[in-house]
Amino acid sequence: MARGLGLPSALVASALVVAAFAAPSSLTLPVGVLTSVSPAIMPLYLVQPVPLAMLLGRSCLSPAATLEATAIRRVRHTHAALLGGAMVLTLAMLALNPALTGDSRTLVTASYLGSVGLLFAGVALLGRVGVLLPAAYLCLLTVLGTADDGQPAAWAWTMQPAPTALATGVTLLAAGALALAARWRRAPRGEA
Numbered sequence: 001m002a003r004g005l006g007l008p009s010a011l012v013a014s015a016l017v018v019a020a021f022a023a024p025s026s027l028t029l030p031v032g033v034l035t036s037v038s039p040a041i042m043p044l045y046l047v048q049p050v051p052l053a054m055l056l057g058r059s060c061l062s063p064a065a066t067l068e069a070t071a072i073r074r075v076r077h078t079h080a081a082l083l084g085g086a087m088v089l090t091l092a093m094l095a096l097n098p099a100l101t102g103d104s105r106t107l108v109t110a111s112y113l114g115s116v117g118l119l120f121a122g123v124a125l126l127g128r129v130g131v132l133l134p135a136a137y138l139c140l141l142t143v144l145g146t147a148d149d150g151q152p153a154a155w156a157w158t159m160q161p162a163p164t165a166l167a168t169g170v171t172l173l174a175a176g177a178l179a180l181a182a183r184w185r186r187a188p189r190g191e192a
Contacts, residue, residue, distance in 0.1 A: 010055045010086060017051050018093045031159060032146025040146045045100065046111050046158055050134045052090050053115035057131035059083060060123040060180060076184055087116060106162040110169035114157060117169070120176030124183040 027044040060083070094100075094108050115134040122130025145156040152159035157168035 010059060013055050014052050014090050015093060017048065017055070018097070029142060031142055031152070031156070032144065032150070034143050035153075036146040036148060036150050038150050040150055040152060040159065042141075042145075042159060043104070045097065045104065045108055047138065049094070049108060049112035049115045050138050052094070052112060053119045053134050054131055056083065056086060056090070056116060057119050057123060057128075059086065060120065060131075079184075080181070087112075103162045106166055107158065110162070110165035111158045112169070113166075114169035114172040117172030117174070117176035120173070120180040122176075124176070124179035 028041045029044055029047055030039040031042045032039045091109060091112060094112060095105060097108075100108060115137070118133045118137055119131060122133030124130065126133070141156055141158065145153055145159060147153055157165050157172075159165075160168065
């Protein structure tokens with residue numbers, strides 16, 4: 001089942017993304033380019049969770065949805081457990097980055113959990129196109145992510161202090177997981 005969901009290839013691609021982002025730890029991304037005279041700076045390691053979450057997107061919708069919906073045993077529970085396992089493995093890979101300290105590890109974790117939550121909600125609401133929702137958030141963040149005074153906007157949770165960012169990331173993950181579970185429950189056969 002994991003192979004049918006594309007999880008092995010997603011995990012290999014995740015390892016490559018983690019390795020690619022480990023080297024340039026000093027690179028930054030401007031935030032709030034259009035809304036602030038002096039844009040804020042976001043370390044590039046906070047961008048890393050977005051493509052990692054998007055890699056998980058292929059596995060959200062099952063290629064065997066009819067089989068999952070009609071199976072005697074709870075195949076959807078196995079599907080959800082495999083998604084959770086892939087998330088844990090990706091978080092473990094993120095934790096291996098030597099450039100991260102305590103607060104930056106928390107911010108990266110929050111960014112990944114929130115991006116996965118946005119991905120789950122996007123897939124639940126928009127189908128396969130919803131995989132692009134974390135990238136859309138990142139684009140909005142770079143363009144509109146700060147107020148006039150250079151402080152992060154209230155909705156820019158990846159730029160907030162670590163406890164606030166983590167709480168928001170966990171909330172987004174829970175909301176996205178509930179939306180995806182609701183889609184799995186109500187989807188007609190062959191569509192989930």
